[in-house]
Amino acid sequence: MSDLTRLTAAEMAGLLAGGQVSSVELTKAHLERIDQVDPAVHAFLQTLPEVALAEAAAADQARRDGEQLAELAGVPVAVKDVLATKGLRTTCGSRILENWIPAYDATVVRKVREARLPVLGKTNMDEFAMGSSTEHSAYGPTHNPWDLERVPGGSGGGSAAAVGAFEAPLALGSDTGGSIRQPAAVTGTVGAKPTYGGVSRYGLVAMASSLDQVGPVARNVLDTALLHEVIGGHDPMDQTSLNEPVPPVAEMARRGLAGDVKGLRIGVVAELGGRGYQQGVMDRFQEALKLLADLGVEIQEVSCPSFSYALPAYYLIMPSEASSNLARFDAMRYGLRVTPAEGPATVEAVMGATREAGFGPEVKRRIILGTYALSAGYYDAYYGSAQKVRTLIQRDFESAWENVDMLVSPTVPTTAFKLGEKLEDPLSMYLQDVATIPANLAGTPGISVPSGLAEDGLPTGFQVVGPARADAYLYQLAGALEAALVDKWGGPLLDSAPDLVALAAGGQTAGDAGSGGRGIGHQDGPTGGAK
Template sequence: MSELINNSAAELSGKLAAGEVTAVELTQAHLDRIAAVDGSINAFLHVNTDEALAVAAEVDAARSKGEELHPLAGVPIAVKDLIVTKGQPTTAGSRMLDGWLSPYDATVVRKIRAAKMPMLGKTNLDEFAMGSSTEHSAFGPTRNPWNLDRIPGGSGGGSAAAVAAFEAPLALGTDTGGSIRQPGAMTGTVGVKPTYGGVSRYGAIAMASSLDQIGPVTRTVLDSALLHELIGGHDPADSTSLTDPVGPLVEAAKMGNVSGLRIGVIKELNGEGYQDGVREKFQESLELLRGAGAEIVEVSCPNFDHALGAYYLIMPSEASSNLAKYDGVRFGNRVLPEGQTTIERVMGATREAGFGDEVKRRIILGTYALSAGYYDAYYGSAQKVRTLIQRDFDAAFSKVDVLISPTAPTTAFKLGEKLEDPLAMYLNDVATIPANLAGVPGLSLPGGLAEEDGLPVGIQLLAPVREDARLYRVGAVLETMLEEKWGGPLLAQAPELAEGRLQTEGAK
C-alpha cells in the first residue's frame, strides 16, 4: 500500500507543488486503498473512479504548463452523500432516493470542482442524516476502522471512517446536532461545524434547516482550516448565508500559542454519564492548555440541561416539514400499491417502502409537535429554550474566549448496542447539540485513547458566532501538544491503520 495515503492534506499539497508526486498517482493511491479496505468498512456508497482520475490528470497538465492552481488542487476529497453532486448518485442513505442523479452541484461541490480537487466518491450516512451511529443507512452500517465491531458515529460516519481509514485525506460532512464532531470523536479525526451560515447549505438535502451546517472532516486541524477557507463565504443562493469574509483560518491555525486566552470548562458537560476514560483524557488536555499559558475557568450554562429535549422537538418538526415532499408524486422513488391506485395510496406505499424506521419515528414526532393544539406546548416551548441556550452562550463568552468539553460522553459503542433504545442513542449527542441550537462554531479533535477500551476520545472547542478562527488557534496548539506527548498523530497509535491494514475481527 502506498505511503502517500498517510500524509495530511497540507503535506500532500506541498508534495504536489514540489513535483514529488503527481495528482494521478495520489488519486490512484487512495482509490487503491478504497478497493482494498472498504469492503470491511462500507464508508463509500459510490466510488467516482473515472471522474476523479480525469480531474487529477487535468491538474497534472495544468501544473506542467505552469498555471496557477489552488493549494488543494489535486488533493482528493470524499463527499457525504447528503450533498448533491451533478453526475454522481445522491441517495441521502435512503431507498427513497436510490439511484437519483442531481441536475446541479451544491455550492461547496462547485467550489471543490473549481479548485480541481478529485472527488473520490460519496460517503455513507444515517438515512437523511437521522442518527448517531450510521446504522440507520438503507445501504448497511459503516464500521469504525479502529474496531470493526464498533460504530463510527453518525450521521456522518462514512466521511469520518473514510478519513480515519486513510481512504481519503479530506471529506465533507454535515452537522445538525453533532454529525461531524461526534464521528470525529469516535474515529480519532478532526471535525468542524462552522458558524451557522458561514458555509453555504445550498445543495445539502435539508433535514432541519435552522440547524444543518456543512463542514470539513480531516486528520489535522490545519487541514480543516484549509478546507474551511475554500468552502466558506457568502452564497446568494443560500438565504441564511452570512456576508462576512471566511476569515484567516489557516493563519490562526499557524499562530502557535494560547498564552493569555481564557478557556471555559462547561460545568454541565463534564459530569454524570461520562465514561471514566473520556473524563481522564479531557483533564489531560486541560492541563496541557494550562501549561501553555491559557487560563482555565469553570463556567455554568444551566439551560444546556434542556438542550437535548429542545433539540428533539425542533429537529423532528423541521424534518417532518422538509421530508413532506418525498411522496412518490413530486419527489422520491414511486411505489405503486396493489389494487386501486389513488394519490393517497401511492403516497402511503412510497413512504412505507422508502423511509426507514428512524426517519418514520422522527416524522411522526415532528408532525405531532406541530399539530393544532400542541404547537405552543411543544415546538413553541422548545424555541424558548433555544433562546435561553443562546443566552447561556452569550453569558459564557462574556467571561471566556472559547469553551471546552468532551465531544461525546463515551467512546464508540458496539454495533447494534443501542438500536433498540432510541433514547440511549439520542443521549450520545448531549455535548454537541447546544452549538447547533445557538449557531456557534465547534471543533472536535482527538484527545487520546480511553484506557478501558483503547478507543479514541474527542475534545470539543466552541467559540462565539463568527469567531471560527479561535477554534483553529486553540485546536492547533492543543493538537501539537498532544501529538508531542503521544510521539505522533493519534491514528499512528493504531499500527494496523498507519500501516495500511485493518483489524478485521468481527467483520462481516
C-alpha cells in the first residue's frame, strides 16, 4: 500500500474488513503524516498517539475475535476541541480552559469510541467556536492546506484542514452559524450540519444552544454520511435531541453517487448570490447547477426575502445565548483562576480578572454584545426583533418547500482570505457566514461540497439546505454533484492541492507552489477549463 492516508474512509473500512490492513497500520500512517505536515498546518492542538494506537490495537483485536463491528471500526478520526474527552485536555481554543480535563466523554465521542474509531487528537478552532478563520484560537491559527498563508475558515478550521491535509480521513465538527460548512468550502472538503437535534450536543461546550449542532467532516460525501450514522441518534442526555431514527444518509449518498437524482426539485436562493460574491465562486456554482440539470434535477429560482435579515438576527441571538452560556466560566469549579494584583480578592474581582485574562478579544466582544442585547431597554428592540426575524426565516423556508425539495447556494461568498486580513474588522469576518446562517436559525440541515477552484486557484463550495429531518436527500444531491464533478475533473479536487510535505521540507510558501488545478491531467479541470 503506497500511501494509506490518501484512501477514503470507506476504502479504509473495506481493507480493514478484508484483512488487508490493520487499524494500527492506518493509525500509524496518519500519526506519521501529522508529524510531517502539522508543523506547517497546525490543525491539531493535541495529538494522542498512545491513546489512538491503543484504541487501534483494541479494534484489531475485536476484529480477530469475530466481534460484530461498525462499518468504520478501525478508521481513525480527529475531534474538534469543543467536544469533551474524558481524561484528555479539552481547551475549546481558550486560555480559560487550558488545563481542563473533562470527567466525561461527549456523547458523540463515546459513540465514535464505541464504534472503535481511534481518536488521533483534538483539532484547533476559534476560541469557543467564535470566528470564521481559526485565528481566534488562543493557541495560534491553523493554515489552509491549499495556501499556508490563508485561513482554513472557522470555527472548525482545524477539523477541515486535518482532513484536507490527509492527517485524518474523518473529523467531528460543530456548526452554530457555519463552522462546519464554511471551513469545508474554503478547504475543498465536505462538511454537514445535521438537522438540529439529529446529533447529540451533550458534552459539546455550548456557544448558542438554540443554534449549535455537532456534525461530520470528511473529504467526500459518502465518508461524511458514514460518520453521520456513527454519531447520530437520540440521546436522553440532550433535552433537544430528536427521538427519531438516524436518516438513511449513507444509503442515499450512494444513490446520489450512482447518479440517481432525476426529478429532484431544487431552488436557487435569489438572495444568496450575485453582489458581494466572488466571480469564480459564482462561476463554479453555475457550472454545478448545469451538471445537476444534466442529471435530470429540476432547477428554479426561489426568493427568500427575510434571508437578508438573517445575519443581523444571528448576531443578536448568538451573542445573547453565548453571554449566558459563558457565564459558567467563573473561576470557581474548573478552569483558570486569576487573582487580581490589587484590591480585595473577592469572588467578583477574581471572576473579572480571570475572564479578562482567560478570554480573547472575539469572545469578549460577543459577550459584551450579548449583554447589551439582553439589557433593560434594548431587549424588545434587539433580542425580541431578532426572534421575530427567526420566525420570518422559517416561513421563507416553509414556503420554499411548497415548490422545491432543497435550496442551494454558494456556501461562502469568497475563497479563503489571507491570515490577518479580517482580524481587525469583525463585521467583514461575520459576512463569511451570510449564506450558512439561515439553516442554523431554522434548524434545517445543510451540507457543503467542493464545486471547484476559483480564478485564484482556491476551493469554492456548493451548499445544499433542506427541510428539517431531510438530511438524507441532501446527501443524495451532494453525492450526485460530487460524482459528476470528480468525473469531469478526472479525480477528486484535493488531488490538485499543493504537496505539503515538499512545502514543509523546502520552506517554500504555499503561494509559490501555485494551486491552479495542476496535476489533474484533464482538459476540463477544477477551474472550469479553457474559456
